[in-house]
Amino acid sequence: MKVAFTTLGCRVNQYESEAMTEKFIKEGYEVVPYDKYSDVYVINTCSVTNTGDKKSRQMISRARRLNPDAVIAVVGCYSQIAPNEVSNIEGVDVVLGTRNKGEIVYWVNRAREEREQIVEVSDVLRNTEFEELNIEEYQDKTRAFLKIQDGCNRFCSYCLIPFARGAVCSKDPEKIVQEVKELASNNFKEIILSGIHIASYGLDLDGDWNLVKILQIIEDIDGIERVRIGSIDPTFFTEGVIEKLSSLKKLCPHFHLSLQSGCDETLKRMNRRYTTEEYRNIVKSLRNNINDASITTDIIVGFPGETDEEFEITYKFLEEIKLSKMHVFKFSPRKGTKAEKMSDQVDGKIKDIRSSKLIELDKKNEMEFMNQFINRSMNVLFEQEYSSIEGFYEGYTPNYIKVISKAYQDLSGGIFEVRLSKVEEGYIIGEIL
Numbered sequence: 001m002k003v004a005f006t007t008l009g010c011r012v013n014q015y016e017s018e019a020m021t022e023k024f025i026k027e028g029y030e031v032v033p034y035d036k037y038s039d040v041y042v043i044n045t046c047s048v049t050n051t052g053d054k055k056s057r058q059m060i061s062r063a064r065r066l067n068p069d070a071v072i073a074v075v076g077c078y079s080q081i082a083p084n085e086v087s088n089i090e091g092v093d094v095v096l097g098t099r100n101k102g103e104i105v106y107w108v109n110r111a112r113e114e115r116e117q118i119v120e121v122s123d124v125l126r127n128t129e130f131e132e133l134n135i136e137e138y139q140d141k142t143r144a145f146l147k148i149q150d151g152c153n154r155f156c157s158y159c160l161i162p163f164a165r166g167a168v169c170s171k172d173p174e175k176i177v178q179e180v181k182e183l184a185s186n187n188f189k190e191i192i193l194s195g196i197h198i199a200s201y202g203l204d205l206d207g208d209w210n211l212v213k214i215l216q217i218i219e220d221i222d223g224i225e226r227v228r229i230g231s232i233d234p235t236f237f238t239e240g241v242i243e244k245l246s247s248l249k250k251l252c253p254h255f256h257l258s259l260q261s262g263c264d265e266t267l268k269r270m271n272r273r274y275t276t277e278e279y280r281n282i283v284k285s286l287r288n289n290i291n292d293a294s295i296t297t298d299i300i301v302g303f304p305g306e307t308d309e310e311f312e313i314t315y316k317f318l319e320e321i322k323l324s325k326m327h328v329f330k331f332s333p334r335k336g337t338k339a340e341k342m343s344d345q346v347d348g349k350i351k352d353i354r355s356s357k358l359i360e361l362d363k364k365n366e367m368e369f370m371n372q373f374i375n376r377s378m379n380v381l382f383e384q385e386y387s388s389i390e391g392f393y394e395g396y397t398p399n400y401i402k403v404i405s406k407a408y409q410d411l412s413g414g415i416f417e418v419r420l421s422k423v424e425e426g427y428i429i430g431e432i433l
């Protein structure tokens with residue numbers, strides 16, 4: 001039997017798709033590309049924006065065209081948020097939410113045998129149990145994403161994730177340690193701890209478990225050379241936390257702190273839990289206490305009520321704190337959120353202008369940040385051949401600068417000392433020492 005997967009959205013979805021794929025392989029399925037004929041199609045959906053839902057529907061009709069008799073399973077955030085809408089889409093056989101993805105093979109086989117539609121969407125706001133969905137054979141042999149947390153209790157006014165992913169739940173710390181040891185024994189050099197709101201790791205566990213404690217334990221596990229943390233809420237970084245992190249040798253000094261806006265009034269309407277002053281101090285403290293720290297972020301432009309004055313405040317703030325990379329998003333009202341119902345929605349053309357302005361600023365800040373490292377040598381974990389220039393390999397420094405280097409052997413999976421020599425747009429060229 002053939003199975004084909006398509007995955008929309010975040011790293012956690014990518015992780016879960018890889019784990020689900022493994023379960024099909026164990027049941028004897030052959031994995032085929034999504035644009036090929038298959039007996040089963042699985043769409044792991046995202047619902048962070050309206051386009052996420054639209055893309056999911058496009059993937060469903062594509063599967064239907066490729067094989068009208070296939071079993072089509074639609075899982076993840078879109079199914080969790082709108083199970084009726086999804087189950088009413090022609091040709092959908094299995095609807096699973098964001099929990100019980102681990103049972104995907106069982107439900108697909110049931111749907112095939114009974115030729116009945118199956119809708120299994122649990123109440124994630126009540127079900128706070130962390131679903132163990134592990135990857136045993138990682139596709140990527142260099143760095144491994146490890147999902148350690150699910151759910152979010154923050155309810156930012158523009159976001160549906162708490163309704164899709166449910167309440168905060170954390171992976172058993174002993175299971176994390178066990179998996180990290182397995183990854184180390186399989187020669188993984190780098191692991192990335194990820195989740196929906198990893199700053200909340202441990203809130204639901206007995207005892208004083210938190211992300212810092214997990215990082216301290218991983219620090220003593222031999223074989224793993226680098227640990228990264230995924231996108232994280234700025235409020236996690238108290239002075240005490242930063243002090244503890246600064247003593248960790250394996251922790252990569254790259255922190256993706258989602259700011260979303262540089263204006264306090266806008267932050268209030270977003271229901272974000274920090275002020276720009278607090279954010280400024282966190283950035284300063286990270287830079288003072290952690291060498292070569294790279295701080296990157298996400299920014300939403302055109303949030304309802306964002307006047308020219310408010311945008312100017314955001315622009316000035318970002319000009320001042322010079323983050324090394326900014327991902328700029330134009331606000332898109334998400335059905336069912338408070339922000340969707342807010343007055344003073346911003347015109348699309350204005351969003352375009354503001355977005356281009358920030359993208360220009362980002363290019364300037366990123367180049368400035370990378371230029372600080374020219375003529376320095378840094379270790380780079382090479383991942384693969386660099387597709388644009390033959391004979392070059394690409395990888396990342398601990399502070400997440402992309403580096404390409406010429407080589408006469410396959411560098412993939414290896415950590416090499418590199419002298420950084422020339423900044424290009426988005427990466428640095430360096431020589432292997």
Ligand code: SF4
Nearest residue numbers: 152154155156159161
């Ligand atoms: S912190 Fe806010 S934006 Fe992030 S997942 Fe939670 S509710 Fe959404």
